[in-house]
Amino acid sequence: MGSGNAIRGSRVGAGPMGEAERGESAPRVWISFYCANRHETRPSFANDVAVPDQWDCPRCGFPAGKDPHNPPAPPKTEPYKTHLAYVKERRSDADGEAILEEALAKLRRKRAAVRAAMEAAAKG
Structure with missing residues (x-):
């Protein structure tokens, strides 16, 4: 018996599944979103879905919009109340x-x- 550190269910040289095994991916479009901290995020969406007006910035968490010159305002945080x-x-x-x-x-x-x-x- 081994020490239990072996990777099971795989073989050496096995790579990730390719498109042949998964099927073709849907056509995609990349949309730029901009937050108040001037971060740009480019998530991809399928061509046939509705793209949201806002997206959360993965770097700072602020809301990001499509207009780079007029990004959404960051949310106001309320101080802790006693x-x-x-x-x-x-x-x-x-x-x-x-x-x-x-x-x-x-x-x-x-x-x-x-x-x-x-x-x-x-x-x-």
Whole structure:
């Protein structure tokens, strides 16, 4: 038995399959796309398919268009938002003050009840 490093299912000198085994390829057209960083991408498309207006640049990831002088603008990235930022979007300052006052009142009632229970236990 070998060490398991042998390539199986192939022979020395075997190359990739050619057109004879796969059949003829469809006629193709190469279209240039340009991104905001002035990268040119030339993907190929079959002649009988609709070519998209935009293509993602494989170098920088920005969208690329067909016009080299007017490429699509790069997407705007939103900065990371904290939980507090999302809460402030949903509630006004007055709403926040009301919620805070309600929570403090509840906490004060709870503490008063605990204090009263401790005083009653100390007396009795």
